Amino acid sequence: MEKITTHTGIGVPLRQSNVDTDQIIPAVYLKRITRTGFEDALFAGWRKDSSFILNQEPFSKGSVLVAGPDFGTGSSREHAVWALKDYGFKAVLSSRFADIFRGNSGKQGLVAAEVAQSDIELIWKEIENHPGTEVTVDLEARTVTCGSIIAPFAIDDYTRWRLIEGLDDIGLTLQHEEEVTAFEAQRPAFKPTTLPARYS
Amino acid sequence: MAAHQAAQTLAEKVWNAHVVRKGDGAGAARQPDLIYIDLHLVHEVTSPQAFEGLRLAGRPLRRPDLTIATEDHNTPTLDIDKPIADLTSRTQIETLRKNCAEFGVRLHSLGDKEQGIVHVVGPQLGLTQPGMTVVCGDSHTSTHGAFGALAFGIGTSEVEHVMATQSLSLKPFKTMSINVEGTLKPGVTAKDIILAVIAKIGTGGGQGYVLEYRGSAIRALSMDARMTICNMSIEAGARAGMIAPDATTYDYLKGRPHAPQGADWDSAVAEWDTLATDEGANFDAEVFLDADTLEPFVTWGTNPGQGVSLSETVPAPEDFEDENARAACERALEYMDLKAGTPMKEIRVDTVFLGSCTNSRMEDLRAAAAIIQGREKDPEIRMIVVPGSARVRLEAEAEGLDKIFKDFGAEWRFAGCSMCLGMNPDQLAEGERCASTSNRNFEGRQGKGGRTHLVSPLVAAATAIRGTLSSPSDLDAPAASAKAA
Numbered sequence: 001m002e003k004i005t006t007h008t009g010i011g012v013p014l015r016q017s018n019v020d021t022d023q024i025i026p027a028v029y030l031k032r033i034t035r036t037g038f039e040d041a042l043f044a045g046w047r048k049d050s051s052f053i054l055n056q057e058p059f060s061k062g063s064v065l066v067a068g069p070d071f072g073t074g075s076s077r078e079h080a081v082w083a084l085k086d087y088g089f090k091a092v093l094s095s096r097f098a099d100i101f102r103g104n105s106g107k108q109g110l111v112a113a114e115v116a117q118s119d120i121e122l123i124w125k126e127i128e129n130h131p132g133t134e135v136t137v138d139l140e141a142r143t144v145t146c147g148s149i150i151a152p153f154a155i156d157d158y159t160r161w162r163l164i165e166g167l168d169d170i171g172l173t174l175q176h177e178e179e180v181t182a183f184e185a186q187r188p189a190f191k192p193t194t195l196p197a198r199y200s
Numbered sequence: 201m202a203a204h205q206a207a208q209t210l211a212e213k214v215w216n217a218h219v220v221r222k223g224d225g226a227g228a229a230r231q232p233d234l235i236y237i238d239l240h241l242v243h244e245v246t247s248p249q250a251f252e253g254l255r256l257a258g259r260p261l262r263r264p265d266l267t268i269a270t271e272d273h274n275t276p277t278l279d280i281d282k283p284i285a286d287l288t289s290r291t292q293i294e295t296l297r298k299n300c301a302e303f304g305v306r307l308h309s310l311g312d313k314e315q316g317i318v319h320v321v322g323p324q325l326g327l328t329q330p331g332m333t334v335v336c337g338d339s340h341t342s343t344h345g346a347f348g349a350l351a352f353g354i355g356t357s358e359v360e361h362v363m364a365t366q367s368l369s370l371k372p373f374k375t376m377s378i379n380v381e382g383t384l385k386p387g388v389t390a391k392d393i394i395l396a397v398i399a400k401i402g403t404g405g406g407q408g409y410v411l412e413y414r415g416s417a418i419r420a421l422s423m424d425a426r427m428t429i430c431n432m433s434i435e436a437g438a439r440a441g442m443i444a445p446d447a448t449t450y451d452y453l454k455g456r457p458h459a460p461q462g463a464d465w466d467s468a469v470a471e472w473d474t475l476a477t478d479e480g481a482n483f484d485a486e487v488f489l490d491a492d493t494l495e496p497f498v499t500w501g502t503n504p505g506q507g508v509s510l511s512e513t514v515p516a517p518e519d520f521e522d523e524n525a526r527a528a529c530e531r532a533l534e535y536m537d538l539k540a541g542t543p544m545k546e547i548r549v550d551t552v553f554l555g556s557c558t559n560s561r562m563e564d565l566r567a568a569a570a571i572i573q574g575r576e577k578d579p580e581i582r583m584i585v586v587p588g589s590a591r592v593r594l595e596a597e598a599e600g601l602d603k604i605f606k607d608f609g610a611e612w613r614f615a616g617c618s619m620c621l622g623m624n625p626d627q628l629a630e631g632e633r634c635a636s637t638s639n640r641n642f643e644g645r646q647g648k649g650g651r652t653h654l655v656s657p658l659v660a661a662a663t664a665i666r667g668t669l670s671s672p673s674d675l676d677a678p679a680a681s682a683k684a685a
Contacts, residue, residue, distance in 0.1 A: 033248035034252055170364045179221050
């Protein structure tokens, strides 16, 4: 996973609460076999409407999504995080995230920053009045900066640490690779292996 | 250290034997343990993104020799020598083939003698053994717990984690004992036990637990039957279900391709003999079920907990005190197009499906064949028989079971998950009603608008004869004129 300490990009206002994962990525796209290439699937239903925010310049080039409360509710599909990342989003700001979505984000290196709704409102005004305004998400300082607005955000210590270090779960486990190897060395000899293949 | 080892359950023993690294902290703040995985089963649906994840990170698959793949969810059960007609399904299968070739994973493809449902293939090859940790990107991995293995389903990110590290970070489970004492009446099977357990504890009753099935009725079961029980642990909300290994387990394993041989066999048995739950070990919860009074059990609703004895009637919403259960009943009756008070035995079905990782093994096919032999199928009923693996199909054919099914008018298919979830062309039509030996009666599971009643292979067979949900005891003696196969 890429290390993230700070990210600056165009803020995209999404004035909606309860943006569920079915809206983020409709079920029809889950049949795909790849973990990448979901950018066209992101908000696929809403993007058919030409007035949707991602169909407007310069928001189509945005990388910080500023959403209403209860973002990412519904299904556990990790595809929702993949679609946001593939489109180019590095961070989502909301006053409340669904637990599973928040967990999936942490696994995939998308910053889910919990920002007070009053600050979200201020940022919405700023990026709507001055389209193209950049938002900076600083994981070290745990602050979001947009124009003259500086707001704190919450993220759990463990996830923040993993994001800053650029560690995914696999990366973390691989830090203990020697212990895995040591464990393997003392496994009983009678335990089966699939190779070489034996047949009945 | 205490002078004596505290009494432990089967699940705790297997867990403790696989801790690579204990999580720091205690109580609720305890971090996950790193648990070693002995066997990783792979299929086409939940693996492509995991393989791609490895590729993107430039990581190898750590232990191809502890990994095995098969094609099951998408595979057709007819014309398997022709290219798969559904392009999405074909792509997913072809992707698995490419991935397995690239990462050195053993794969049993459609047409191979060892191909089949992943949870039938593992045990049949002797790869599933007592005391192991077994995972797969499929919730019915609980099946392998029948051997005294700790086996559970995982998500795609965890699939990738196991591929890369042969381990998983996990918080310890709680343990629940399911005691089934007594003797099953003729015509009552493992499927009826597990459906009754789920109806008793509910579809969420096992959440956070590993279930251990115990008692004289469990000990008396064959391995095929034990697999049926452990398979549906997930339908009670438990990620895993286990049964302590015993002589039945060892008899099943001995001589299988990947079972230990020679001196290794003796070492293995010596270790397996230590796995059973110690006297005085504590379970976090206990459930008791009387095998003597159990009857054939069937579902009437749209979750596996909505079941009754076959001799009972469809319940009414008012029968449930809990408000959510009442609302669920109301919704289920509407979807299932059933009226409260209707005797279960008067419910007429269109299709009978004998198959799935729950009930597609030799014993299941033999039991159903013994019922239908010499009897006539209801002419309106479509019956599909899908062996769990190519090997099961071959064995059944060697015994002449295929002929019994075909003479009866049933369709004898190639191995796969088939109509259990309808990812391949085997689906119910809108409004069709099915007596199914599978594991989930969710809305639309077997096809959009399809209606599922979960039943045992014996009830499936009797239902195919009478056309309505039936048990073998409802049948007349076989027609005297019928030719024995």
